[in-house]
Amino acid sequence: MIINMKTLNNIKAGKGFSASLWVGLLLMLHLFSCKGFLDVKPSKALLVPTTLSDFDALLDNTNIFNTGPELNEIASDDLYTTDDGWVSLSSPEEQPVYIFADAPFQGIGYIGDWDTPFQQVFYTNVVLDGLQALNPAVDGSDYNRVKGSALFQRAFAFYNAVRLFSKPYNAQTAATDLGIPLRLNSQVNIKSVRATVKATYDQVLNDLKVASALLPLTPKFKTRPCKPAALGLLARIYLSMGDYTDAGKYADSCLQLYNKLYDYNTLDSTSSSPLPQVIPDNGDEVIFYAGLTSYDYDFSSLTFVDSVLYRSYQNNDLRRVMFFMNNGSGLYNYKGTYTGNEVFFGGLATDEIYFIRAECFVRAGNLTAGLADLNTVLSTRWKAGTFVSFSAADADAALQLILRERRKELVARGLRWDDLRRLNTDPRFQTTVSHPINGQQHLLVPGDKHYVFPIPDYEIKLSGIQQN
DSSP states (O other): OOOOHHHHHHHHTTTTOSGGGOTTHHHHHHHHHHHTSOOOOTTSOOOOOOSHHHHHHHHTOTTTSSEEOOHHHHTSSSEEEOHHHHHHOOSTTHHHHHTTOSSTTTTOSOOHHHHHHHHHHHHHHHHHHHHTTSOHHHHHHHHHHHHHHHHHHHHHHHHHHHHHHSOOOOTTTTTTSEEEEOOOSOOSSSOOOEEEHHHHHHHHHHHHHHHHHHSOSSOSSTTSOOHHHHHHHHHHHHHHTTOHHHHHHHHHHHHHHOOOOOOGGGSOTTSSSOSOOHHHHOOTTEEEOOEEOOOHHHHOTTEEEOHHHHHTSOTTBTHHHHHEEEOSSSOEEEOOOTTSSSSOBOSEEHHHHHHHHHHHHHHTTOHHHHHHHHHHHHTTTBOTTTOOOOOOSSHHHHHHHHHHHHHHHSTTSSOHHHHHHHHTTSTTTOOOEEEEETTEEEEEOTTOGGGSOOOOHHHHHHHOOOOO
Protein backbone atom coordinates (compact mmCIF):
# COMPACT_ATOMS: atom_id res chain seq x y z
CA MET A 1 0.00 0.00 0.00
CA ILE A 2 1.31 3.44 -0.93
CA ILE A 3 0.04 6.62 0.71
CA ASN A 4 0.65 9.64 -1.48
CA MET A 5 1.84 12.93 -0.02
CA LYS A 6 -1.43 14.76 -0.72
CA THR A 7 -3.32 12.24 1.41
CA LEU A 8 -0.63 12.40 4.09
CA ASN A 9 -0.67 16.19 4.20
CA ASN A 10 -4.46 16.16 4.53
CA ILE A 11 -4.16 13.78 7.45
CA LYS A 12 -1.50 15.95 9.09
CA ALA A 13 -3.73 18.98 8.66
CA GLY A 14 -6.61 17.18 10.33
CA LYS A 15 -8.59 16.81 7.10
CA GLY A 16 -10.32 13.47 6.67
CA PHE A 17 -9.57 12.41 10.23
CA SER A 18 -12.40 9.88 10.23
CA ALA A 19 -13.35 6.36 9.29
CA SER A 20 -13.84 7.44 5.69
CA LEU A 21 -10.10 8.12 5.25
CA TRP A 22 -8.89 5.93 8.09
CA VAL A 23 -8.38 7.85 11.28
CA GLY A 24 -5.29 5.88 12.25
CA LEU A 25 -2.96 7.13 9.53
CA LEU A 26 -1.26 9.92 11.44
CA LEU A 27 -0.73 7.83 14.56
CA MET A 28 0.43 4.97 12.40
CA LEU A 29 3.03 7.26 10.81
CA HIS A 30 4.18 8.34 14.26
CA LEU A 31 4.54 4.75 15.42
CA PHE A 32 6.40 3.64 12.31
CA SER A 33 8.77 6.60 12.57
CA CYS A 34 9.56 5.59 16.15
CA LYS A 35 10.05 1.96 15.17
CA GLY A 36 11.83 2.66 11.88
CA PHE A 37 9.07 1.02 9.83
CA LEU A 38 8.02 4.11 7.89
CA ASP A 39 9.74 7.24 6.82
CA VAL A 40 9.00 9.94 4.30
CA LYS A 41 11.02 8.93 1.26
CA PRO A 42 12.47 11.14 -1.47
CA SER A 43 10.08 9.35 -3.81
CA LYS A 44 7.23 11.01 -1.89
CA ALA A 45 5.86 7.67 -0.78
CA LEU A 46 5.52 5.84 2.51
CA LEU A 47 6.48 2.22 2.98
CA VAL A 48 4.45 -0.15 5.17
CA PRO A 49 5.79 -2.84 7.54
CA THR A 50 6.48 -6.21 5.97
CA THR A 51 7.96 -8.63 8.51
CA LEU A 52 6.28 -10.68 11.19
CA SER A 53 8.16 -8.80 13.89
CA ASP A 54 6.92 -5.52 12.39
CA PHE A 55 3.34 -6.74 12.57
CA ASP A 56 3.87 -8.02 16.11
CA ALA A 57 5.17 -4.62 17.23
CA LEU A 58 2.27 -2.88 15.53
CA LEU A 59 -0.29 -4.96 17.45
CA ASP A 60 1.60 -4.44 20.71
CA ASN A 61 1.03 -0.68 20.51
CA THR A 62 -1.20 -0.27 23.57
CA ASN A 63 -1.59 3.45 22.83
CA ILE A 64 -3.86 2.36 19.98
CA PHE A 65 -5.13 -1.03 21.11
CA ASN A 66 -6.47 -2.19 24.48
CA THR A 67 -8.96 0.67 24.67
CA GLY A 68 -12.75 0.47 24.75
CA PRO A 69 -15.53 3.09 24.69
CA GLU A 70 -16.53 5.17 27.72
CA LEU A 71 -19.42 7.39 26.63
CA ASN A 72 -21.81 4.48 27.22
CA GLU A 73 -20.61 4.35 30.82
CA ILE A 74 -21.28 8.07 31.27
CA ALA A 75 -24.80 7.59 29.91
CA SER A 76 -25.69 4.60 32.10
CA ASP A 77 -26.70 4.36 35.75
CA ASP A 78 -24.02 2.72 37.90
CA LEU A 79 -22.42 6.10 38.65
CA TYR A 80 -23.69 9.66 38.67
CA THR A 81 -22.41 13.19 39.08
CA THR A 82 -23.69 16.30 40.81
CA ASP A 83 -24.54 19.73 39.40
CA ASP A 84 -21.04 20.97 40.22
CA GLY A 85 -19.49 17.78 38.88
CA TRP A 86 -21.39 18.11 35.61
CA VAL A 87 -20.25 21.73 35.14
CA SER A 88 -16.63 20.66 35.70
CA LEU A 89 -16.62 18.05 32.91
CA SER A 90 -14.18 19.50 30.41
CA SER A 91 -14.43 17.28 27.31
CA PRO A 92 -17.14 18.86 25.15
CA GLU A 93 -19.05 15.61 24.65
CA GLU A 94 -19.32 14.66 28.33
CA GLN A 95 -22.02 17.10 29.42
CA PRO A 96 -24.43 16.50 26.50
CA VAL A 97 -23.98 12.72 26.67
CA TYR A 98 -24.75 12.72 30.39
CA ILE A 99 -28.08 14.52 29.87
CA PHE A 100 -29.03 12.50 26.75
CA ALA A 101 -28.91 15.49 24.40
CA ASP A 102 -30.23 14.96 20.87
CA ALA A 103 -27.02 16.17 19.20
CA PRO A 104 -24.24 15.55 21.75
CA PHE A 105 -21.40 15.81 19.21
CA GLN A 106 -22.46 18.95 17.37
CA GLY A 107 -19.48 21.15 16.53
CA ILE A 108 -16.97 18.67 17.99
CA GLY A 109 -14.10 17.68 15.70
CA TYR A 110 -13.02 14.45 17.35
CA ILE A 111 -14.98 11.72 19.16
CA GLY A 112 -12.65 9.08 20.51
CA ASP A 113 -15.32 6.43 20.92
CA TRP A 114 -15.97 6.64 17.15
CA ASP A 115 -12.45 7.27 15.86
CA THR A 116 -10.47 4.89 18.07
CA PRO A 117 -12.15 1.67 16.86
CA PHE A 118 -11.45 2.65 13.26
CA GLN A 119 -7.83 3.42 14.08
CA GLN A 120 -7.62 -0.07 15.53
CA VAL A 121 -9.32 -1.59 12.49
CA PHE A 122 -6.90 0.17 10.14
CA TYR A 123 -3.88 -1.19 12.01
CA THR A 124 -5.26 -4.72 12.04
CA ASN A 125 -6.00 -4.56 8.32
CA VAL A 126 -2.43 -3.44 7.62
CA VAL A 127 -1.32 -6.56 9.48
CA LEU A 128 -3.80 -8.90 7.82
CA ASP A 129 -2.99 -7.56 4.35
CA GLY A 130 0.73 -7.83 5.01
CA LEU A 131 0.50 -11.39 6.31
CA GLN A 132 -0.74 -12.52 2.92
CA ALA A 133 2.79 -12.03 1.59
CA LEU A 134 4.32 -14.32 4.24
CA ASN A 135 4.47 -18.10 4.37
CA PRO A 136 2.58 -19.59 7.34
CA ALA A 137 4.55 -22.80 7.03
CA VAL A 138 7.81 -20.93 7.58
CA ASP A 139 6.72 -18.70 10.43
CA GLY A 140 4.55 -21.34 12.12
CA SER A 141 2.96 -20.61 15.49
CA ASP A 142 4.08 -16.97 15.51
CA TYR A 143 2.28 -16.39 12.22
CA ASN A 144 -0.90 -17.92 13.63
CA ARG A 145 -0.64 -15.90 16.81
CA VAL A 146 -0.16 -12.61 14.96
CA LYS A 147 -3.00 -13.33 12.55
CA GLY A 148 -5.27 -14.43 15.39
CA SER A 149 -4.38 -11.30 17.36
CA ALA A 150 -5.22 -9.05 14.42
CA LEU A 151 -8.58 -10.76 13.89
CA PHE A 152 -9.38 -10.53 17.60
CA GLN A 153 -8.48 -6.84 17.77
CA ARG A 154 -10.53 -6.08 14.65
CA ALA A 155 -13.53 -7.88 16.10
CA PHE A 156 -13.12 -6.07 19.43
CA ALA A 157 -13.00 -2.73 17.60
CA PHE A 158 -15.99 -3.43 15.36
CA TYR A 159 -18.05 -4.60 18.33
CA ASN A 160 -17.16 -1.57 20.42
CA ALA A 161 -18.33 0.67 17.59
CA VAL A 162 -21.57 -1.16 16.80
CA ARG A 163 -22.69 -1.35 20.44
CA LEU A 164 -22.69 2.46 20.62
CA PHE A 165 -23.54 3.61 17.11
CA SER A 166 -26.14 1.07 15.98
CA LYS A 167 -29.39 -0.33 17.30
CA PRO A 168 -29.24 -3.37 19.60
CA TYR A 169 -29.22 -6.68 17.77
CA ASN A 170 -32.75 -7.80 16.96
CA ALA A 171 -33.06 -10.99 14.94
CA GLN A 172 -36.23 -9.70 13.25
CA THR A 173 -34.72 -6.40 12.05
CA ALA A 174 -30.94 -6.94 12.02
CA ALA A 175 -30.86 -7.58 8.28
CA THR A 176 -32.16 -4.06 7.59
CA ASP A 177 -30.99 -2.03 10.63
CA LEU A 178 -27.92 0.09 9.89
CA GLY A 179 -24.66 -1.13 11.35
CA ILE A 180 -21.23 0.44 10.93
CA PRO A 181 -18.74 0.72 8.06
CA LEU A 182 -16.93 -2.62 7.74
CA ARG A 183 -13.41 -1.82 6.58
CA LEU A 184 -11.84 -5.19 5.70
CA ASN A 185 -8.59 -4.06 4.06
CA SER A 186 -6.10 -1.24 4.46
CA GLN A 187 -6.93 0.61 1.24
CA VAL A 188 -7.62 4.24 2.12
CA ASN A 189 -9.52 5.33 -0.96
CA ILE A 190 -12.47 2.96 -0.75
CA LYS A 191 -15.69 4.80 0.05
CA SER A 192 -17.19 3.96 3.45
CA VAL A 193 -20.71 2.57 3.54
CA ARG A 194 -22.70 1.28 6.48
CA ALA A 195 -23.24 -2.46 6.60
CA THR A 196 -26.36 -3.86 8.25
CA VAL A 197 -26.38 -4.80 11.91
CA LYS A 198 -26.54 -8.46 10.90
CA ALA A 199 -23.57 -8.17 8.56
CA THR A 200 -21.61 -6.35 11.25
CA TYR A 201 -22.24 -8.99 13.89
CA ASP A 202 -21.61 -11.79 11.38
CA GLN A 203 -18.21 -10.28 10.60
CA VAL A 204 -17.32 -9.85 14.27
CA LEU A 205 -18.33 -13.39 15.17
CA ASN A 206 -16.50 -14.88 12.20
CA ASP A 207 -13.30 -12.98 13.01
CA LEU A 208 -13.40 -14.25 16.58
CA LYS A 209 -14.10 -17.85 15.63
CA VAL A 210 -11.15 -17.89 13.25
CA ALA A 211 -9.00 -16.14 15.88
CA SER A 212 -9.91 -18.68 18.56
CA ALA A 213 -8.36 -21.46 16.45
CA LEU A 214 -5.13 -19.50 15.93
CA LEU A 215 -4.40 -17.93 19.31
CA PRO A 216 -2.34 -19.56 22.07
CA LEU A 217 -3.90 -20.75 25.31
CA THR A 218 -1.74 -18.42 27.39
CA PRO A 219 -0.56 -14.95 26.31
CA LYS A 220 2.89 -13.63 27.09
CA PHE A 221 1.22 -10.42 28.30
CA LYS A 222 -2.38 -9.75 29.32
CA THR A 223 -2.47 -7.01 26.68
CA ARG A 224 -2.25 -9.71 24.01
CA PRO A 225 -5.28 -11.77 23.01
CA CYS A 226 -5.40 -15.51 23.70
CA LYS A 227 -7.80 -18.36 22.94
CA PRO A 228 -9.81 -17.92 26.20
CA ALA A 229 -10.14 -14.20 25.39
CA ALA A 230 -11.61 -14.94 21.96
CA LEU A 231 -14.05 -17.44 23.47
CA GLY A 232 -14.96 -15.03 26.27
CA LEU A 233 -15.59 -12.18 23.84
CA LEU A 234 -17.81 -14.48 21.78
CA ALA A 235 -19.79 -15.22 24.93
CA ARG A 236 -20.16 -11.51 25.71
CA ILE A 237 -21.35 -10.69 22.20
CA TYR A 238 -23.82 -13.56 21.96
CA LEU A 239 -25.22 -12.48 25.33
CA SER A 240 -25.73 -8.95 24.01
CA MET A 241 -27.56 -10.45 21.02
CA GLY A 242 -29.90 -12.42 23.27
CA ASP A 243 -28.52 -15.72 21.95
CA TYR A 244 -28.26 -17.44 25.31
CA THR A 245 -27.49 -20.87 23.87
CA ASP A 246 -24.32 -19.76 22.11
CA ALA A 247 -23.40 -17.34 24.90
CA GLY A 248 -23.48 -20.21 27.38
CA LYS A 249 -21.55 -22.50 25.05
CA TYR A 250 -18.69 -20.08 24.56
CA ALA A 251 -18.62 -19.04 28.21
CA ASP A 252 -18.25 -22.69 29.14
CA SER A 253 -15.48 -23.19 26.55
CA CYS A 254 -13.65 -20.17 27.95
CA LEU A 255 -13.90 -21.33 31.56
CA GLN A 256 -12.77 -24.83 30.66
CA LEU A 257 -9.48 -23.23 29.60
CA TYR A 258 -9.15 -20.46 32.18
CA ASN A 259 -11.18 -19.96 35.36
CA LYS A 260 -9.02 -18.22 37.97
CA LEU A 261 -10.70 -15.84 40.43
CA TYR A 262 -9.26 -13.41 42.96
CA ASP A 263 -9.96 -14.17 46.61
CA TYR A 264 -10.86 -10.72 47.89
CA ASN A 265 -9.83 -11.76 51.39
CA THR A 266 -6.20 -11.72 50.21
CA LEU A 267 -6.40 -8.14 48.88
CA ASP A 268 -6.05 -4.85 50.74
CA SER A 269 -9.50 -3.26 50.76
CA THR A 270 -8.13 -0.07 52.38
CA SER A 271 -5.99 0.71 49.34
CA SER A 272 -7.11 3.38 46.90
CA SER A 273 -6.46 0.78 44.15
CA PRO A 274 -7.15 -2.56 45.82
CA LEU A 275 -7.25 -4.80 42.74
CA PRO A 276 -3.93 -6.14 41.37
CA GLN A 277 -2.27 -3.97 38.76
CA VAL A 278 -2.55 -5.99 35.56
CA ILE A 279 0.34 -4.23 33.83
CA PRO A 280 2.97 -5.43 34.56
CA ASP A 281 1.78 -7.91 37.22
CA ASN A 282 -0.60 -10.01 35.08
CA GLY A 283 -3.59 -10.10 37.46
CA ASP A 284 -4.90 -13.66 37.62
CA GLU A 285 -8.60 -12.92 37.11
CA VAL A 286 -8.03 -10.84 33.99
CA ILE A 287 -8.14 -12.70 30.68
CA PHE A 288 -7.53 -9.74 28.37
CA TYR A 289 -6.51 -6.25 29.44
CA ALA A 290 -8.22 -3.14 28.08
CA GLY A 291 -9.07 0.19 29.64
CA LEU A 292 -11.93 2.51 28.85
CA THR A 293 -11.31 5.85 27.16
CA SER A 294 -10.45 8.28 29.96
CA TYR A 295 -12.74 11.21 30.68
CA ASP A 296 -12.99 13.70 33.54
CA TYR A 297 -16.13 11.85 34.61
CA ASP A 298 -14.04 8.84 35.64
CA PHE A 299 -11.57 10.71 37.80
CA SER A 300 -13.77 13.40 39.32
CA SER A 301 -14.23 13.39 43.10
CA LEU A 302 -17.83 14.39 42.31
CA THR A 303 -18.62 11.15 40.47
CA PHE A 304 -20.35 8.75 42.87
CA VAL A 305 -21.82 5.27 42.91
CA ASP A 306 -25.62 5.18 42.73
CA SER A 307 -26.84 5.14 46.35
CA VAL A 308 -29.39 2.37 45.80
CA LEU A 309 -26.72 0.22 44.16
CA TYR A 310 -24.31 0.86 47.04
CA ARG A 311 -26.87 -0.09 49.68
CA SER A 312 -27.54 -3.38 47.91
CA TYR A 313 -24.19 -4.78 49.08
CA GLN A 314 -24.38 -6.64 52.38
CA ASN A 315 -21.98 -5.80 55.20
CA ASN A 316 -19.90 -8.96 54.75
CA ASP A 317 -19.71 -8.49 50.98
CA LEU A 318 -16.13 -7.33 50.40
CA ARG A 319 -17.08 -5.71 47.12
CA ARG A 320 -18.61 -2.94 49.22
CA VAL A 321 -15.16 -1.88 50.45
CA MET A 322 -13.12 -3.10 47.49
CA PHE A 323 -15.10 -1.11 44.95
CA PHE A 324 -16.05 2.07 46.82
CA MET A 325 -14.59 4.59 49.25
CA ASN A 326 -16.36 7.15 51.42
CA ASN A 327 -15.52 10.70 50.38
CA GLY A 328 -16.20 11.91 53.93
CA SER A 329 -19.73 13.17 53.32
CA GLY A 330 -21.54 9.85 53.16
CA LEU A 331 -21.20 9.55 49.38
CA TYR A 332 -18.98 6.95 47.75
CA ASN A 333 -16.50 7.19 44.89
CA TYR A 334 -15.62 4.17 42.77
CA LYS A 335 -12.14 2.68 43.16
CA GLY A 336 -12.54 -0.97 42.17
CA THR A 337 -11.29 -0.96 38.61
CA TYR A 338 -9.78 -4.22 37.39
CA THR A 339 -6.92 -2.37 35.71
CA GLY A 340 -5.37 -1.97 39.16
CA ASN A 341 -4.98 1.77 38.56
CA GLU A 342 -7.34 4.70 38.09
CA VAL A 343 -8.35 3.80 34.52
CA PHE A 344 -11.71 2.04 34.23
CA PHE A 345 -11.49 -1.58 33.04
CA GLY A 346 -12.90 -2.52 29.64
CA GLY A 347 -11.33 -5.91 29.04
CA LEU A 348 -12.36 -9.46 29.86
CA ALA A 349 -12.17 -11.16 33.23
CA THR A 350 -13.33 -14.55 34.46
CA ASP A 351 -15.96 -13.19 36.84
CA GLU A 352 -17.90 -11.79 33.86
CA ILE A 353 -17.68 -15.14 32.07
CA TYR A 354 -18.96 -16.99 35.14
CA PHE A 355 -21.95 -14.64 35.26
CA ILE A 356 -22.64 -15.18 31.56
CA ARG A 357 -22.62 -18.94 32.00
CA ALA A 358 -24.73 -18.72 35.17
CA GLU A 359 -27.39 -16.64 33.42
CA CYS A 360 -27.44 -18.94 30.40
CA PHE A 361 -27.72 -22.06 32.57
CA VAL A 362 -30.75 -20.62 34.34
CA ARG A 363 -32.38 -19.45 31.11
CA ALA A 364 -31.97 -23.02 29.83
CA GLY A 365 -33.67 -24.40 32.96
CA ASN A 366 -30.55 -25.64 34.77
CA LEU A 367 -30.92 -23.79 38.09
CA THR A 368 -28.45 -26.00 39.92
CA ALA A 369 -25.57 -25.24 37.54
CA GLY A 370 -26.46 -21.56 37.30
CA LEU A 371 -26.53 -21.07 41.06
CA ALA A 372 -23.32 -23.07 41.41
CA ASP A 373 -21.54 -20.60 39.10
CA LEU A 374 -22.99 -17.67 41.02
CA ASN A 375 -21.84 -19.08 44.34
CA THR A 376 -18.41 -19.92 42.96
CA VAL A 377 -17.82 -16.22 42.31
CA LEU A 378 -19.52 -14.82 45.41
CA SER A 379 -17.72 -17.20 47.77
CA THR A 380 -14.51 -15.38 46.83
CA ARG A 381 -16.10 -11.98 47.49
CA TRP A 382 -17.40 -12.46 51.04
CA LYS A 383 -15.44 -12.14 54.27
CA ALA A 384 -13.88 -15.49 55.09
CA GLY A 385 -16.20 -17.70 57.10
CA THR A 386 -19.34 -15.60 56.50
CA PHE A 387 -20.55 -16.70 53.07
CA VAL A 388 -23.77 -18.70 52.83
CA SER A 389 -24.61 -20.06 49.40
CA PHE A 390 -27.45 -18.32 47.59
CA SER A 391 -30.52 -20.31 46.56
CA ALA A 392 -33.69 -19.60 44.59
CA ALA A 393 -37.14 -21.16 44.57
CA ASP A 394 -37.62 -21.11 40.82
CA ALA A 395 -36.08 -20.05 37.52
CA ASP A 396 -37.49 -16.53 37.64
CA ALA A 397 -36.09 -15.92 41.12
CA ALA A 398 -32.74 -17.39 40.10
CA LEU A 399 -32.54 -15.16 37.04
CA GLN A 400 -33.45 -12.08 39.09
CA LEU A 401 -30.74 -12.98 41.60
CA ILE A 402 -28.03 -13.58 38.99
CA LEU A 403 -28.77 -10.36 37.12
CA ARG A 404 -28.78 -8.37 40.36
CA GLU A 405 -25.41 -9.79 41.41
CA ARG A 406 -24.05 -9.38 37.87
CA ARG A 407 -24.65 -5.65 38.09
CA LYS A 408 -22.99 -5.47 41.52
CA GLU A 409 -19.98 -7.40 40.25
CA LEU A 410 -19.37 -5.60 36.93
CA VAL A 411 -19.62 -1.97 38.02
CA ALA A 412 -18.01 0.68 35.76
CA ARG A 413 -16.75 -1.74 33.11
CA GLY A 414 -18.87 -0.36 30.27
CA LEU A 415 -21.13 -3.44 30.40
CA ARG A 416 -24.16 -1.89 32.06
CA TRP A 417 -25.05 -0.18 28.77
CA ASP A 418 -25.26 -3.51 26.96
CA ASP A 419 -27.38 -4.98 29.76
CA LEU A 420 -29.78 -2.06 29.68
CA ARG A 421 -30.16 -2.38 25.91
CA ARG A 422 -30.85 -6.11 25.94
CA LEU A 423 -32.88 -6.36 29.16
CA ASN A 424 -35.16 -3.41 28.42
CA THR A 425 -37.03 -5.64 25.97
CA ASP A 426 -38.18 -7.76 28.94
CA PRO A 427 -40.86 -6.08 31.12
CA ARG A 428 -39.38 -7.77 34.23
CA PHE A 429 -36.10 -5.91 33.86
CA GLN A 430 -36.97 -2.61 32.23
CA THR A 431 -35.13 0.33 33.76
CA THR A 432 -35.39 4.09 33.34
CA VAL A 433 -32.08 5.90 33.83
CA SER A 434 -32.40 9.30 35.52
CA HIS A 435 -29.69 11.97 35.52
CA PRO A 436 -30.98 15.03 37.40
CA ILE A 437 -28.99 18.20 36.68
CA ASN A 438 -29.86 21.73 37.83
CA GLY A 439 -33.32 20.73 38.96
CA GLN A 440 -34.25 19.00 35.71
CA GLN A 441 -34.72 15.26 35.32
CA HIS A 442 -33.02 13.86 32.22
CA LEU A 443 -34.47 10.43 31.50
CA LEU A 444 -33.37 7.52 29.35
CA VAL A 445 -36.42 5.28 29.05
CA PRO A 446 -36.57 1.71 27.67
CA GLY A 447 -36.32 1.76 23.88
CA ASP A 448 -35.18 5.39 23.87
CA LYS A 449 -33.53 6.60 20.65
CA HIS A 450 -30.60 7.81 22.76
CA TYR A 451 -29.53 4.20 23.23
CA VAL A 452 -27.96 4.74 19.81
CA PHE A 453 -25.37 7.51 19.66
CA PRO A 454 -25.37 9.71 16.56
CA ILE A 455 -22.44 9.32 14.22
CA PRO A 456 -20.18 12.39 14.54
CA ASP A 457 -21.06 15.22 12.14
CA TYR A 458 -17.57 15.35 10.63
CA GLU A 459 -17.91 11.70 9.60
CA ILE A 460 -21.25 12.36 7.90
CA LYS A 461 -19.78 15.33 6.01
CA LEU A 462 -16.64 13.51 4.89
CA SER A 463 -18.05 10.13 3.95
CA GLY A 464 -21.71 10.82 3.30
CA ILE A 465 -22.82 7.77 5.29
CA GLN A 466 -26.35 7.82 6.68
CA GLN A 467 -26.93 9.34 10.11
CA ASN A 468 -28.76 7.44 12.82
